[in-house]
Amino acid sequence: MNKEIILCYDILSKVYFEKAYASIELNKVLNASVNKALVTKVVYGVLEQDIYLDFCVHSCVKKEPKPQILLLLKMATYMSKNISGIPLYALTNECVELAKKYADKYVAGFVNATIKNLSKTEFKLPNKSVDYAKYLSVKYSYPKWYVDYLLSVHDKGFVESLLAFKPTTDTHIRVIKQPNCDINTSTDEFVKNLEKFGIRYQKSALYFTMYVDYNKLLEYTELKDYYVVQGLPSIITALSVGAEHNDKVLDCTSAPGGKACLIAGLDNTIRVTACDLHIHRVALIKKYASSLKLNNVIPLVADATKFDEKWQDTFDRVLCDVPCSGMGVVTKKPDILLNRSMSDVNELVGLQYQILCNNSKYVKHGGTLVYSTCSIIDKENEGIIQKFLKSHSDFKLVSIDTHKINVSNNGNMYTFYPHLTQTEGFFIAKLERL
Numbered sequence: 001m002n003k004e005i006i007l008c009y010d011i012l013s014k015v016y017f018e019k020a021y022a023s024i025e026l027n028k029v030l031n032a033s034v035n036k037a038l039v040t041k042v043v044y045g046v047l048e049q050d051i052y053l054d055f056c057v058h059s060c061v062k063k064e065p066k067p068q069i070l071l072l073l074k075m076a077t078y079m080s081k082n083i084s085g086i087p088l089y090a091l092t093n094e095c096v097e098l099a100k101k102y103a104d105k106y107v108a109g110f111v112n113a114t115i116k117n118l119s120k121t122e123f124k125l126p127n128k129s130v131d132y133a134k135y136l137s138v139k140y141s142y143p144k145w146y147v148d149y150l151l152s153v154h155d156k157g158f159v160e161s162l163l164a165f166k167p168t169t170d171t172h173i174r175v176i177k178q179p180n181c182d183i184n185t186s187t188d189e190f191v192k193n194l195e196k197f198g199i200r201y202q203k204s205a206l207y208f209t210m211y212v213d214y215n216k217l218l219e220y221t222e223l224k225d226y227y228v229v230q231g232l233p234s235i236i237t238a239l240s241v242g243a244e245h246n247d248k249v250l251d252c253t254s255a256p257g258g259k260a261c262l263i264a265g266l267d268n269t270i271r272v273t274a275c276d277l278h279i280h281r282v283a284l285i286k287k288y289a290s291s292l293k294l295n296n297v298i299p300l301v302a303d304a305t306k307f308d309e310k311w312q313d314t315f316d317r318v319l320c321d322v323p324c325s326g327m328g329v330v331t332k333k334p335d336i337l338l339n340r341s342m343s344d345v346n347e348l349v350g351l352q353y354q355i356l357c358n359n360s361k362y363v364k365h366g367g368t369l370v371y372s373t374c375s376i377i378d379k380e381n382e383g384i385i386q387k388f389l390k391s392h393s394d395f396k397l398v399s400i401d402t403h404k405i406n407v408s409n410n411g412n413m414y415t416f417y418p419h420l421t422q423t424e425g426f427f428i429a430k431l432e433r434l
């Protein structure tokens with residue numbers, strides 16, 4: 001059997017049926033003896049097109065297939081339409097063998113016939129004038145609840161451009177600049193090395209940030225200490241905290257520590273208390289900080305919803321980069337879409353508000369509080385801030401530097417819509433305590 005097809009199905013099964021993360025499963029199994037590019041393309045391709053593929057399969061079958069067989073048919077449909085170099089008979093044979101192994105031998109004929117049918121059918125999208133939300137949902141493979149939500153807030157053209165947006169496949173990095181710390185390099189020096197080794201790159205909004213061909217960059221281990229992978233909105237959030245010499249900063253939901261470490265690296269007199277609820281996640285902050293040789297990050301297990309009297313009015317800056325639906329980063333992590341629903345969002349909103357209210361108490365008078373999410377759903381963003389301001393008259397919204405990115409600014413509440421910013425979706429609000 002073709003080992004790549006088996007591997008793809010194995011990884012996808014873990015993601016669909018055991019809620020595993022695609023990126024972690026891919027990292028575990030991708031060794032030199034498999035076609036890494038092919039497996040990655042198929043796994044992410046099936047996840048990205050899940051709803052469309054589901055629509056195709058259901059257009060071709062009369063009876064609901066078992067979940068394992070449905071997944072197999074989705075994978076076969078994706079591969080027959082997007083992967084050249086595997087003849088249809090070979091793909092069909094491999095899938096039939098997988099069906100026998102993971103379901104039962106009686107489905108072999110059904111799988112065989114359905115794959116042939118799926119591969120030659122030209123699928124017609126749902127009629128847009130009958131149900132526009134369904135049409136968009138199938139065409140761009142986003143859940144109907146999300147499309148309905150977007151259409152209730154934005155106009156049709158905006159929603160279609162947002163859903164159609166595909167980000168660059170290059171990875172965003174920042175060159176490490178840590179004055180007073182051991183690790184330091186100049187961006188010019190780093191770029192010279194990229195050019196010397198022929199690594200594709202494109203500068204982004206800040207002088208030390210860029211998109212790179214990450215697989216190629218990984219080959220040059222001599223460069224590994226001089227950059228970290230971090231999205232542009234995440235970098236802008238950390239900078240908008242505005243930490244200065246001698247500041248005491250609290251990052252109350254900090255793991256894996258990307259923002260905390262950027263803040264700590266700005267100046268080694270800044271002290272960042274970096275908390276997370278889960279001990280294994282606090283270990284990630286420790287690892288991140290020590291890989292950057294930062295000794296001014298204090299990792300701590302703490303529940304951001306619980307008030308700690310000793311911290312009241314003591315921090316110059318507080319960051320609440322709260323747990324969120326992640327709907328702003330689905331183009332990079334399409335597996336999020338499989339298990340997300342509006343009821344999750346409604347649950348998260350309660351937690352987000354609680355975290356913001358609790359941690360606002362730790363901000364000194366004259367200090368600042370930054371709230372951020374990797375979501376573009378208003379309830380998690382402006383909704384939280386507006387509610388907070390109604391009962392916290394000692395806070396006011398202030399502006400941040402958006403580095404000329406085309407961010408939507410509603411009274412100092414900043415939303416990064418991917419198709420406008422060319423970044424992942426994000427939200428940032430900065431508040432000052434009077």
Ligand SMILES: C[S@@+](CC[C@H](N)C(=O)[O-])C[C@H]1O[C@@H](n2cnc3c(N)ncnc32)[C@H](O)[C@@H]1O
Nearest residue numbers: 253254255256257258259276277303304321323
């Ligand atoms: C969006 S992530 C933070 C990302 C991080 N700021 C960074 O830049 O690397 C949210 C984090 O909040 C943590 N979390 C969830 N509930 C929490 C709680 N009640 N108290 C503290 N941390 C919590 C999660 O474990 C998760 O690591």
